Amino acid sequence: MKILVAFKRVIDPDARIKLTADRSGVDTDSVEYKANPFCENALEEALQIAEEHDGEVVLVSAGGPDIDKTIRAGLALGAERAIRVEIEDTVLDSDLAARVFAAVYKEEEPDIFFFGKQAIDSDNNQCGQLVAEYLGLPQACFASEVVIDDDGEVATVTREVDGGLETIALTLPAVITADLRLNTPRFAKLPDIMKAGRKTIDVMDLDDLDIEDTALKIELVSLEEPSARQAGVKVGSIDELVDKLKNEARAL
Amino acid sequence: MANILIVAEQSGGELKKGTLAAVQLANQLGGGFDVLVVGSGVGGVATALQGYGAGKIYVADDAVFGNYLAQPFKAATVAAAEASGAKFIVSTAGTFGKDFLPRVAGAIGAGMVADCVGLAEGGLFKRPMYAGNIIATVKANTERVVISVRASEFDNASPVGGESPIEALSVDVGDVAARFVSFDATESERPELTEADVVVSGGRGLKDGPTFWNVMNPLADVFSAAVGATRAVVDSWDEVPNDMQVGQTGKVVAPKLYVAVAISGAIQHLAGMKNSKTIVAINKDAEAPIFQVADYGLVADAFQAVPEFIEKVKAAR
Numbered sequence: 001m002k003i004l005v006a007f008k009r010v011i012d013p014d015a016r017i018k019l020t021a022d023r024s025g026v027d028t029d030s031v032e033y034k035a036n037p038f039c040e041n042a043l044e045e046a047l048q049i050a051e052e053h054d055g056e057v058v059l060v061s062a063g064g065p066d067i068d069k070t071i072r073a074g075l076a077l078g079a080e081r082a083i084r085v086e087i088e089d090t091v092l093d094s095d096l097a098a099r100v101f102a103a104v105y106k107e108e109e110p111d112i113f114f115f116g117k118q119a120i121d122s123d124n125n126q127c128g129q130l131v132a133e134y135l136g137l138p139q140a141c142f143a144s145e146v147v148i149d150d151d152g153e154v155a156t157v158t159r160e161v162d163g164g165l166e167t168i169a170l171t172l173p174a175v176i177t178a179d180l181r182l183n184t185p186r187f188a189k190l191p192d193i194m195k196a197g198r199k200t201i202d203v204m205d206l207d208d209l210d211i212e213d214t215a216l217k218i219e220l221v222s223l224e225e226p227s228a229r230q231a232g233v234k235v236g237s238i239d240e241l242v243d244k245l246k247n248e249a250r251a252l
Numbered sequence: 253m254a255n256i257l258i259v260a261e262q263s264g265g266e267l268k269k270g271t272l273a274a275v276q277l278a279n280q281l282g283g284g285f286d287v288l289v290v291g292s293g294v295g296g297v298a299t300a301l302q303g304y305g306a307g308k309i310y311v312a313d314d315a316v317f318g319n320y321l322a323q324p325f326k327a328a329t330v331a332a333a334e335a336s337g338a339k340f341i342v343s344t345a346g347t348f349g350k351d352f353l354p355r356v357a358g359a360i361g362a363g364m365v366a367d368c369v370g371l372a373e374g375g376l377f378k379r380p381m382y383a384g385n386i387i388a389t390v391k392a393n394t395e396r397v398v399i400s401v402r403a404s405e406f407d408n409a410s411p412v413g414g415e416s417p418i419e420a421l422s423v424d425v426g427d428v429a430a431r432f433v434s435f436d437a438t439e440s441e442r443p444e445l446t447e448a449d450v451v452v453s454g455g456r457g458l459k460d461g462p463t464f465w466n467v468m469n470p471l472a473d474v475f476s477a478a479v480g481a482t483r484a485v486v487d488s489w490d491e492v493p494n495d496m497q498v499g500q501t502g503k504v505v506a507p508k509l510y511v512a513v514a515i516s517g518a519i520q521h522l523a524g525m526k527n528s529k530t531i532v533a534i535n536k537d538a539e540a541p542i543f544q545v546a547d548y549g550l551v552a553d554a555f556q557a558v559p560e561f562i563e564k565v566k567a568a569r
């Protein structure tokens with residue numbers, strides 16, 4: 001069984017996000033980069049499935065050479081090799097990213113293509129679904145449980161949806177996007193970190209993947225910080241709280 | 253011919269209120285809209301939408317749509333988009349719209365504006381990024397555009413009268429390599445989180461699952477409120493289901509009143525509630541970040557404060 005995992009580098013989810021002085025982008029001066037948390041869940045699930053079904057896990061990431069560090073961190077967790085598609089994320093939108101991944105899928109022909117449900121920087125939540133559409137594959141998004149049958153042919157996936165938990169069965173190959181409750185990602189062990197340095201990162205570009213149309217469908221025009229909420233008051237007692245709710249906010 | 257096609261969200265034959273936020277966005281975009289209702293036994297949903305000014309209501313009512321699956325819903329939407337000639341295809345940004353709308357975009361070569369929170373001059377759209385810490389203005393370069401609407405940012409459209417004509421839509425869903433197995437619904441007598449006027453949410457400070465409910469149930473009762481929780485809570489306590497999570501990766505709410513009990517106020521949580529009209533925070537740590545967004549902050553132990561708060565709210569009414 002072969003499993004591809006789309007593994008994205010993002011700004012530390014706990015970093016304080018602010019715009020650069022000229023408001024052209026997010027201030028990345030002193031921020032740390034990490035793997036997208038949802039992609040860590042996707043990778044962990046892929047590793048567990050590979051361990052059980054004698055499989056191979058391959059990472060795929062789109063970006064410049066500076067994302068190699070994040071890719072190596074994923075390799076240290078147990079992925080066998082990685083593919084980096086050389087393209088700056090400033091000239092990507094979800095659709096072009098999805099067309100890149102669909103092209104990589106055709107090269108690799110995996111049984112499962114895992115994504116994170118959303119990237120916590122642009123919060124788009126659409127790459128996995130688009131890839132499934134472009135490839136005509138079934139999808140199970142927002143997965144909180146994945147069970148692969150003994151023959152490795154069917155994935156039974158529980159999805160976290162508004163109003164409850166939905167379970168669907170997909171005939172492989174399929175696209176699955178991971179939610180945070182899918183598993184608890186493992187930590188890398190020191191020897192594995194050393195070994196990861198020697199694993200292969202194949203670099204491809206858009207020519208290699210026969211992608212000619214690089215026009216963005218969605219284009220960022222400008223960014224702003226939302227007006228901060230007026231900090232309110234601390235009340236000294238519950239009587240004061242109830243009084244303010246009743247007479248000031250008129251919320252009772 | 254309408255400018256916009258709205259895909260109605262429904263559950264068990266009941267219209268979801270978020271659909272009316274999509275109607276509101278359509279009214280702001282202008283140029284008229286059609287509606288698509290997809291499901292099995294959803295005639296009542298179509299009827300419920302007849303008074304909102306749609307040019308036409310397409311209904312794809314068939315057993316294949318009885319249980320939601322992305323590909324059949326995409327096929328129905330693409331068929332309705334062809335029939336209506338719409339430029340904009342709009343639905344809600346809950347797990348429903350987020351699941352199938354990108355596939356619609358892929359199928360018709362459209363760009364997708366995810367989680368739209370408003371329109372901007374010149375046909376542009378606003379959407380949040382980085383857990384709502386940045387609002388981006390984006391331009392769609394494609395002829396047709398798919399939009400998922402963050403319902404909490406729009407008022408529900410009001411009925412305008414009239415009776416939109418209903419038209420049955422037949423859809424070829426093709427072969428689908430996915431099969432519905434089961435749905436485990438969260439049972440609750442309370443209003444839905446995204447539709448409630450008052451939301452009361454609890455955090456990890458409430459100790460454990462049973463204690464969470466002992467504190468939150470009476471509080472929810474007094475406000476007829478929906479109950480929400482932080483990720484820390486739904487992850488650790490089985491008694492609190494996942495779909496109660498409020499935040500960047502859970503539900504986004506903007507009720508008239510939001511009461512946060514024993515919640516620290518992590519940015520990912522704030523992303524889901526900071527546009528509430530009035531926010532009350534009860535936390536024993538005076539430095540908790542939740543106080544930076546709270547209109548009224550009470551530094552107190554929740555186990556003592558909440559029961560007293562309930563009694564005094566009752567007395568004040």
Ligand SMILES: Cc1cc2nc3c(=O)[nH]c(=O)nc-3n(C[C@@H](O)[C@H](O)[C@H](O)COP(=O)(O)OP(=O)(O)OC[C@H]3O[C@@H](n4cnc5c(N)ncnc54)[C@H](O)[C@@H]3O)c2cc1C
Nearest residue numbers: 006007062089090093094116119122124125126127219220
């Ligand atoms: C300076 C700057 C300018 C930008 N300009 C634009 C713009 O004009 N228009 C626009 O739409 N976006 C723009 N972006 C954001 C763009 O680069 C996003 O990365 C792109 O939209 C794809 O990711 P997503 O966040 O939409 O994916 P989502 O759909 O939220 O991600 C879902 C999953 O897809 C996978 N994935 C997505 N991207 C990657 C990747 N690069 N590598 C590996 N896995 C991935 C991951 O598994 C992820 O969990 C800009 C970013 C920067 C920093």
Ligand SMILES: Cc1cc2nc3c(=O)[nH]c(=O)nc-3n(C[C@H](O)[C@H](O)[C@H](O)COP(=O)(O)OP(=O)(O)OC[C@H]3O[C@@H](n4cnc5c(N)ncnc54)[C@H](O)[C@@H]3O)c2cc1C
Nearest residue numbers: 455456457482483484499500501502514516520521536554
């Ligand atoms: C990628 C990602 C996505 C995330 N998405 C979400 C999301 O959608 N929603 C979300 O909520 N979180 C999300 N999180 C988690 C988030 O970062 C926080 O960990 C979480 O919100 C903290 O929950 P909490 O406030 O309940 O717990 P804590 O941070 O542990 O806070 C507990 C609070 O209770 C107070 N307290 C303790 N005892 C009492 C008492 N007796 N009386 C009064 N106060 C008391 C404490 O002072 C403290 O402030 C996400 C994290 C990541 C990395």
